[in-house]
Amino acid sequence: MNRVLEMERKVSKFGNSLGITMTDALRQVGLDQGDTVLIDVNKATGEIIIRKSSKVTLPNGIGEDFMDSLADVIHKYDQTLRGLKDR
Incomplete structure (x- = not known):
């Protein structure tokens, strides 16, 4: 069963950058530190899609x-x- 999990996070400042923490979500899709991801941004809908990159x-x-x-x-x-x- 493919269940979509919704998580709410606050945007925080990390040095000179803005970011969010989402360790649980990343681990659920098999991502770990050092892995590469692809990021799609849809300005019209306000969606950011992060996918595991396959090298x-x-x-x-x-x-x-x-x-x-x-x-x-x-x-x-x-x-x-x-x-x-x-x-």
Whole structure:
């Protein structure tokens, strides 16, 4: 059962930064100190979504420049590729 837990926290000052503590929530999704997260901010709804990042290692011979080029092609031809998928 996927149950959404709601927690209320106060924004606090940590040095020169603002932040919240949410140790219990982070542990529930398997995050610990040093882990990397992805943060999505939706200004329109006031939502901040924090997700555990899954690090991907590229196979030998595949460089980041190739992946950047591939991402550009996928973005440019997104609708065409979606159409091919449904054939």
